[in-house]
Amino acid sequence: MTLTPLTSDLLAEVSHGFFTRMAGSSTGIYHGLNCGKGSGDRPDAVQSNRAAVADFFGRPADHLQSVHQTHSAQVQILTAPLTAAPKADAMVTATAGVILGVLTADCQPVLFHDAKARVIGAAHAGYKGAKLGILQNTLAAMETLGAQRQDICAVIGPCISQKAYEVG
Incomplete structure (x- = not known):
C-alpha cells in the first residue's frame, strides 16, 4: 500500500506525517x-x-509507539519502547x-520538534486535554529531555473545524 501523509515544511528536519484514512x-x-488497537x-x-x-x-512495526488516549493532560516520556499502552495523550x-x-x-x-536537542513529541489535543494543559505539559516533558522551549517548533495537523462540524 502507498501512504501519502500530509507534512509540514516547518518540520522538514525530521521525518513526520499526518496520515489520513x-x-x-x-x-x-x-x-x-x-491504526487504533482499541477499536x-x-x-x-x-x-x-x-x-x-x-x-x-523505514522502521519495523514495533518502533511505532502509541498510548491509550483518554482526553487528559498526561504525557508519557519514552526512553525505551513501551511494553504496554499507558493512559496518556502525548508522548x-x-x-x-x-x-x-x-x-x-x-x-x-x-507534532513537536527541537532540532538542536533532537527531541520530538506528539500530542492528541482534544478540547478537554487542551483545557487541562496537554500542550503545555508536552513542552515541559520535552524540556526534561533537554529541549529548550524557544527551540521547539509545533505543528497542528488536520482536525475538525466549526465550518465542518456543528455542536450544541
Whole structure:
C-alpha cells in the first residue's frame, strides 16, 4: 500500500506525517488506515496498517509507539519502547528511531520538534486535554529531555473545524 501523509515544511528536519484514512487494510466502518488497537477493527488489519506506517519511516512495526488516549493532560516520556499502552495523550522522546503515533478524529494532532536537542513529541489535543494543559505539559516533558522551549517548533495537523462540524 502507498501512504501519502500530509507534512509540514516547518518540520522538514525530521521525518513526520499526518496520515489520513487513505489506503490501509481496514474495511467496513474502519475502512482505510485505521491504526487504533482499541477499536473494534480486525486486529490483523490494524497490525497491517501500523506496519505500513512504520515502514513509511523505514522502521519495523514495533518502533511505532502509541498510548491509550483518554482526553487528559498526561504525557508519557519514552526512553525505551513501551511494553504496554499507558493512559496518556502525548508522548515525547529523545531516542532515535522511535516513531510516536497519536490517533485523532476531530481532535487536533500536534507534532513537536527541537532540532538542536533532537527531541520530538506528539500530542492528541482534544478540547478537554487542551483545557487541562496537554500542550503545555508536552513542552515541559520535552524540556526534561533537554529541549529548550524557544527551540521547539509545533505543528497542528488536520482536525475538525466549526465550518465542518456543528455542536450544541
